[in-house]
Amino acid sequence: MPGPGGARSPRYLTIAATLRDRILARELAPHDPLPSERELGEQFGVSRMTARQAITVLESEGHVCRRPPRGTFVAEPRVRFRIGSFTEEANRLGRRPRAELLWAAETEPDPDTRAALDLHDGATVHAFRRLRLMEDEPIAIETTYFAAAATPGILDKADEGSLWTLVTELYGTELHHSDAVLESIVLDEKSCALLHIRAGSPGIMLTRRTYDAAGACVEYARDVYRADRAAFEVTASLTS
Known part of the structure; x- marks a missing residue:
């Protein structure tokens, strides 16, 4: 996704934006499990570290919540x-x-x-x-x-x-x-x-x-x- 001046956004932000859109469109409903870091890495062709960064962005925004050791889930709406x-x-x-x-x-x-x-x-x-x-x-x-x-x-x-x-x-x-x-x-x-x-x-x-x-x-x-x-x-x- 190009940023200002044509620069591309970091991959983790692009992944976070894609997942955010799916959550807001209710394709992923509250309490649904998010794909694991490994699954996201395979889906988007990135490392687990990059997938983890994307999940961290969504968590900081309140769209997902981590529940160790069960995984990461879509959060209740604000x-x-x-x-x-x-x-x-x-x-x-x-x-x-x-x-x-x-x-x-x-x-x-x-x-x-x-x-x-x-x-x-x-x-x-x-x-x-x-x-x-x-x-x-x-x-x-x-x-x-x-x-x-x-x-x-x-x-x-x-x-x-x-x-x-x-x-x-x-x-x-x-x-x-x-x-x-x-x-x-x-x-x-x-x-x-x-x-x-x-x-x-x-x-x-x-x-x-x-x-x-x-x-x-x-x-x-x-x-x-x-x-x-x-x-x-x-x-x-x-x-x-």
């Missing part, structure tokens, strides 16, 4: 999220959400959090870090901040459900909309351990702001998702 509450999105998709609280504290905000929540110098935030699971599979690590002055007592009431629901019920806050920036990242060893994936795996960093009906930012969050299990749907208005 969960397609919309920007918003993890709990609400899981319920919309018919999946069972769960949260494990990793820590919660009142703390000083970093500059980005202070600016997002429009806090004065000396103001503190209530911060939560939670592991989010869907059908008991770890999907994301959420770090969420609220202005401490606006959320008294919330540290004692965080449960396994939606923090949005909690804020609405406790303080009568009417949440209106969220916006977010998505970035590709490489996950650190601790995050990978929590998410049950290999160290150095790719992730998606979602930096999110949630606003009330008056347009004030009431929540600032940095959420880290497994890139192999999550995708995001984005809708844009085309009206001027």
Whole structure:
């Protein structure tokens, strides 16, 4: 497959692209076994090392998963999220959400959090870090901040459900909309351990702001998702 300027792509990328197309076309369905490295080598006329590189590409993209010693299998499709509450999105998709609280504290905000929540110098935030699971599979690590002055007592009431629901019920806050920036990242060893994936795996960093009906930012969050299990749907208005 020619690349920019007519240069040919490495063979392992061509093989990965061919297999990816077959997976996306459902010629290979979830849980189907992938051909072995030896079989791929024979099929494409390459070494087992080249075949292994192609499989590694597909694994990093989340299209396949290795299950030693059984082999490599086509992975389940990524969960397609919309920007918003993890709990609400899981319920919309018919999946069972769960949260494990990793820590919660009142703390000083970093500059980005202070600016997002429009806090004065000396103001503190209530911060939560939670592991989010869907059908008991770890999907994301959420770090969420609220202005401490606006959320008294919330540290004692965080449960396994939606923090949005909690804020609405406790303080009568009417949440209106969220916006977010998505970035590709490489996950650190601790995050990978929590998410049950290999160290150095790719992730998606979602930096999110949630606003009330008056347009004030009431929540600032940095959420880290497994890139192999999550995708995001984005809708844009085309009206001027």
